[in-house]
Amino acid sequence: MRKSLIAIAAAAALLLSGCAGGNGDPSPGGPPAASEVDRDARLSIGTLSTPATWDAAKNVGGPEPAMLRLVYDTLIEVDENNELVGGAAESWTTEDGGVSYILTLRDDIAFTDGAPLNAEAVKANLDRALTLEDGTLRASLGNVASVDATDEFTVTITQKVPDVTLPVLLTDRAGMVMAPSSFASGEVTRPVGSGEYVWVAESPGVSVTLDRNPDYRDADHVLLAGVDIRAMEDPVARLNAIRTKAVDMTFVGPEQVDEAKALPGISSFDVKGRSLRVIYVNKDLEPAFGDPDVRMALNKAIDREGIANGVLFGAAEPAYQLRPEGGAGFSEAFDSAITYDPEGARELLQKAGYGEGLSFNFVTQPRFQKEAEAIQASYSAIGVDMTIEILPGAGAGTALWYDKTASIGMANFDGRLDIGLAYQTFFVEGTAYNPSNILDEDLIAMIGTQAGLVDPAERQRMHDDMATLIATSPLGAWPVVWGYEPVLYTDEVVGVKPFQTGFPALKGVGKSQ
Amino acid sequence: MLAIFAPRLIRTAAVFVLVTVGIFGLTALLPGDPALALAGENPTPELIASIREQLGLDRPLYEQYFGWLLALFSGDLGTSLYFGVPVGELIIARLPVTLSLTLVAVVISIVLGLAGGMVAAARRGTIVDRLATVLSTIGIATPNFWFGMIFIIVFAFGLGWFPAVGYAPLADGVGPWLAHLILPATALALAGAAELMRQTRSSMTDTLGQDYIRTARAQGLRPAAIYWRRALRNASIPLVTVVAFQVALLLGGVVIVEKIFGLPGLGSLVIDAVFSKDLPVVQGVVLVNAIIVLSLNLLTDFLYTLLNPKVRHG
Numbered sequence: 001m002r003k004s005l006i007a008i009a010a011a012a013a014l015l016l017s018g019c020a021g022g023n024g025d026p027s028p029g030g031p032p033a034a035s036e037v038d039r040d041a042r043l044s045i046g047t048l049s050t051p052a053t054w055d056a057a058k059n060v061g062g063p064e065p066a067m068l069r070l071v072y073d074t075l076i077e078v079d080e081n082n083e084l085v086g087g088a089a090e091s092w093t094t095e096d097g098g099v100s101y102i103l104t105l106r107d108d109i110a111f112t113d114g115a116p117l118n119a120e121a122v123k124a125n126l127d128r129a130l131t132l133e134d135g136t137l138r139a140s141l142g143n144v145a146s147v148d149a150t151d152e153f154t155v156t157i158t159q160k161v162p163d164v165t166l167p168v169l170l171t172d173r174a175g176m177v178m179a180p181s182s183f184a185s186g187e188v189t190r191p192v193g194s195g196e197y198v199w200v201a202e203s204p205g206v207s208v209t210l211d212r213n214p215d216y217r218d219a220d221h222v223l224l225a226g227v228d229i230r231a232m233e234d235p236v237a238r239l240n241a242i243r244t245k246a247v248d249m250t251f252v253g254p255e256q257v258d259e260a261k262a263l264p265g266i267s268s269f270d271v272k273g274r275s276l277r278v279i280y281v282n283k284d285l286e287p288a289f290g291d292p293d294v295r296m297a298l299n300k301a302i303d304r305e306g307i308a309n310g311v312l313f314g315a316a317e318p319a320y321q322l323r324p325e326g327g328a329g330f331s332e333a334f335d336s337a338i339t340y341d342p343e344g345a346r347e348l349l350q351k352a353g354y355g356e357g358l359s360f361n362f363v364t365q366p367r368f369q370k371e372a373e374a375i376q377a378s379y380s381a382i383g384v385d386m387t388i389e390i391l392p393g394a395g396a397g398t399a400l401w402y403d404k405t406a407s408i409g410m411a412n413f414d415g416r417l418d419i420g421l422a423y424q425t426f427f428v429e430g431t432a433y434n435p436s437n438i439l440d441e442d443l444i445a446m447i448g449t450q451a452g453l454v455d456p457a458e459r460q461r462m463h464d465d466m467a468t469l470i471a472t473s474p475l476g477a478w479p480v481v482w483g484y485e486p487v488l489y490t491d492e493v494v495g496v497k498p499f500q501t502g503f504p505a506l507k508g509v510g511k512s513q
Numbered sequence: 514m515l516a517i518f519a520p521r522l523i524r525t526a527a528v529f530v531l532v533t534v535g536i537f538g539l540t541a542l543l544p545g546d547p548a549l550a551l552a553g554e555n556p557t558p559e560l561i562a563s564i565r566e567q568l569g570l571d572r573p574l575y576e577q578y579f580g581w582l583l584a585l586f587s588g589d590l591g592t593s594l595y596f597g598v599p600v601g602e603l604i605i606a607r608l609p610v611t612l613s614l615t616l617v618a619v620v621i622s623i624v625l626g627l628a629g630g631m632v633a634a635a636r637r638g639t640i641v642d643r644l645a646t647v648l649s650t651i652g653i654a655t656p657n658f659w660f661g662m663i664f665i666i667v668f669a670f671g672l673g674w675f676p677a678v679g680y681a682p683l684a685d686g687v688g689p690w691l692a693h694l695i696l697p698a699t700a701l702a703l704a705g706a707a708e709l710m711r712q713t714r715s716s717m718t719d720t721l722g723q724d725y726i727r728t729a730r731a732q733g734l735r736p737a738a739i740y741w742r743r744a745l746r747n748a749s750i751p752l753v754t755v756v757a758f759q760v761a762l763l764l765g766g767v768v769i770v771e772k773i774f775g776l777p778g779l780g781s782l783v784i785d786a787v788f789s790k791d792l793p794v795v796q797g798v799v800l801v802n803a804i805i806v807l808s809l810n811l812l813t814d815f816l817y818t819l820l821n822p823k824v825r826h827g
Contacts, residue, residue: 046775049785052595052596052597053596053597133563134560134563134564134567138560139560187597203606203777204593204596204598204602204603204606205595205596205603205777205781205782205785206606206607206777207777230679230775231777232678232775233772233781233784233785234772234773234775236773237678237772237773237774237775238775240665240669240670240677240678240775241677241678241679241775243670243677244669244670244676244677244678246676246677246678246679366788392787392788392790394789394790402558402561
């Protein structure tokens with residue numbers, strides 16, 4: 001039963017499998033032997049920032065859930081092979097084709113405040129996530145109808161319509177179990193969980209101190225005395241920190257990759273599938289974008305290989321699907337009509353009646369300015385006049401999705417736990433990321449159908465068809481490139497595995513004697 | 514003294530009010546919606562509206578301004594939209610880093626600037642003087658972040674004398690504290706030192722040309738005594754203004770240096786707050802900076818009055 005459940009869950013599994021790179025490969029197999037590691041050692045990590053909030057129901061996602069996972073158990077976990085495995089729930093099952101899921105919890109887990117992690121605690125967390133007025137999980141849990149504590153260690157989650165992606169959702173913030181005492185007052189001022197580490201102290205935006213949880217259920221995999229998280233927003237500062245061993249582990253940007261991987265005594269692996277540059281278009285503001293030939297032309301004009309290798313120094317790959325190559329859900333049987341073909345693009349624009357040219361304002365974030373400039377040059381070659389407008393912070397997203405003042409622009413997509421969720425994010429009616437509702441009825445039907453497919457092979461075939469569809473007839477969101485996140489660590493750090501769930505993932509990680 | 518300072522205090526208060534209008538108005542012009550940044554993935558318009566209402570962002574701008582101003586007078590700088598903690602707490606946590614960096618930079622700037630300026634004045638017209646001019650030009654023209662990167666390469670990576678990133682609080686010991694600050698503070702200080710060197714040279718040259726200095730030489734006073742006891746005191750009066758101006762510039766210049774060296778100071782805080790459109794933090798940090806600069810101006814006026822009898826007796 002467990003194997004079939006994992007097979008089902010694997011079909012709905014997460015982002016790419018990682019591939020190791022750099023001076024040394026991450027460790028295969030189990031955790032390092034006890035004699036190899038210094039159990040009193042602490043690990044220093046350089047991150048972008050500290051979590052804005054430790055409240056899983058209010059956290060906005062992105063890079064932060066990986067830090068929350070150090071403190072909180074999730075009901076279901078993802079291992080380094082992108083397989084779903086038991087977390088606080090040792091098993092889960094559906095007996096009605098994905099309408100309801102029955103989770104059996106471990107009976108030996110306690111929060112660090114002493115309270116048991118039982119069905120009532122899980123229900124309290126999920127009910128809160130479903131009803132919190134300013135919660136950030138209400139949209140992703142929108143299909144959950146009810147949560148019941150069937151017995152002391154059994155939870156039944158009933159959905160409105162069948163959706164096999166629920167177990168995947170429970171590997172992230174929706175599945176994080178906070179001690180009910182920590183949100184009894186309404187606000188989580190201090191995180192209390194049952195995870196590998198215990199939150200000790202924090203200076204917001206500067207540092208977080210975590211100590212080992214001595215009562216963690218899987219103590220063999222917690223090999224550090226504690227973790228010290230240091231926020232360093234600048235990737236060059238993080239590179240300098242790992243170079244001088246001021247931190248033991250960090251990640252850098254594409255501009256630093258070559259230099260980082262050449263550092264002596266530093267190993268690395270790439271986290272893929274967490275940063276997709278996507279172009280969004282609004283046909284209501286620019287009618288040309290309502291013409292499929294124009295959309296295809298603008299896609300054919302983009303040199304995705306050039307951007308991946310030139311702008312992002314090879315720490316990226318061209319994107320035609322909502323998964324990087326090798327990732328769970330990636331379509332090998334894939335037929336893309338989007339090849340780099342400026343001549344073909346020009347012909348399509350001519351056919352669509354834009355032979356004299358097209359012009360528009362293109363909004364994006366500061367971090368994508370170089371990609372935008374590369375696209376601008378490509379478009380200029382086919383007679384399209386594109387002006388770049390850089391909007392800091394959430395400005396580009398606001399203009400594209402909410403204020404709807406921008407007809408075209410580029411913003412980041414940090415992946416979805418399941419590729420079916422990614423399609424729902426971009427291509428169904430009314431979703432924020434499809435601001436002018438550029439729809440394809442066949443695709444919408446497939447999105448609905450695949451959510452209820454239990455057979456992994458059948459689901460993958462449908463994903464193959466969906467990938468071919470969006471690559472044959474681009475809609476309102478166009479994948480451009482997947483950026484990698486190179487994770488670096490010193491040679492003192494052992495037991496590192498290429499988790500693709502984000503940075504840091506420290507299960508089985510220690511420091512050598 | 515009160516007669517001298519009362520008008521200055523009133524002017525400072527008026528400037529402060531203008532500054533608050535400027536701070537609030539400029540941050541309100543920043544593009545992007547902070548409610549969207551806080552709403553997470555695929556939020557509904559209702560959620561965004563709810564967040565805006567909770568944060569008071571749906572009120573008219575003038576209401577938001579007066580609410581903010583009233584809270585200021587009770588010491589409340591608001592709550593960080595991003596971290597959910599009082600802005601005052603964030604600033605208090607970061608202020609020691611920026612003040613430490615600025616303090617060490619000021620000391621380095623004064624030492625290098627005064628020493629260089631005095632040597633150049635004493636050796637005016639010689640190759641030493643010309644070299645000092647060239648060095649000061651380089652110091653003024655070169656961005657502090659460039660110096661910072663060079664120092665990291667040479668002194669951190671190459672020689673391993675100092676750490677490349679990070680900050681050690683004074684509680685960890687003076688040695689680690691200073692070791693983490695030397696490189697960034699020097700990078701920050703060089704432009705100011707260069708400017709101070711020029712001003713010192715100019716001021717000392719003028720002073721050394723005065724009749725009373727000629728008289729002191731004629732009376733057989735040693736050169737060192739002439740420089741330190743007679744010339745420097747009078748030459749330093751205009752330098753007080755220059756140093757105060759430099760401190761204000763240093764406070765603004767810490768932003769990039771803090772980023773390069775990974776220092777968790779106010780500069781880093783405000784840059785991150787701008788990008789996450791955490792308006793209360795931006796307003797709070799800029800306000801604190803403004804208060805420090807206005808206070809420095811008042812202090813400079815006070816010192817000037819003490820040093821220059823002409824001002825006192827007016």
